[in-house]
Amino acid sequence: MIIFGSRSAYIGSKMSTNAICSNCQTQGKIRYSVFSGHAHVFWIPVFPMGKTGVSECQHCKQTLRVREMPPQMQQECNAVKKEMKAPIWQFSGLFIIGALIVLAGFASKNDKKNEAEYLIKPLVGDIYDYKTNTDQYSTMKVAKITTDSVFVQLNDYEISRSSKIYKIDKEKNYADAIYGYSIDEIKSMYNERIIIDIDRD
Ligand SMILES: [Zn+2]
Incomplete structure (x- = not known):
């Protein structure tokens, strides 16, 4: 049984206007996609764990990870990564834990009042x-x-x-x-x- 682990979720993508594909030399067909990882406990996402970027040429379908890209594309991809925020649901577990702490606080206050x-x-x-x-x-x-x-x-x-x-x-x-x-x-x-x-x- 998996109690905790990590997963990645797709959070968005953006087309590059000027990048040239290193494989087919086509310009303006590179799409950067960003994924955000998160730690999960019992499949409930707890907190985001960093983003990864991938490029895909819409013409020849070559896909590259950031470290495989030519320097100019790396820069562009990192800028796209920076723009995209980890989605709020990747913090779900923290909200649940926070809510439980607040509830426990109420219960203990009530106990003292009694x-x-x-x-x-x-x-x-x-x-x-x-x-x-x-x-x-x-x-x-x-x-x-x-x-x-x-x-x-x-x-x-x-x-x-x-x-x-x-x-x-x-x-x-x-x-x-x-x-x-x-x-x-x-x-x-x-x-x-x-x-x-x-x-x-
Ligand atoms: Zn290409």
Whole structure:
């Protein structure tokens, strides 16, 4: 299976008014065609990778690559190449990637907005992911709430990577003992990035 590679696409051509064919000596029958290469991933073009030029004599059909042309034709062909821009669709993949990044940004902003609300109005069952004072990660689960305090059960386990917290967030890992914090204390732990995430089902 081909995941990535490169291809060329024809982007345009132009007739030369004065070039003389090196094969049949006919003047004014040389046509320059320009191709733009692009890298593709899963057949979606991602970005252009440079242009190539080819000449074709409309009279004798001789075709030449730029490096095979006489110097004057090389110059003309390179000028034609310069005029022709890589088509916008060869950037498709970049647009798709850009759109995905913007969407991810929205999603994460929304997540933070929800957390701000969870912080002020905790619910029983909320899970706070936090950093321990030995730089490990663990969780606490909200077990009870009063007007100004939150009571939590602590997870008996810690893990070294924040991305793996979900592995220890299991019902049987929570100790029976409960500890109380004022909502203000929870807020300042969140602001100081001790509590790094709030999850609610
Ligand atoms: Zn010719």
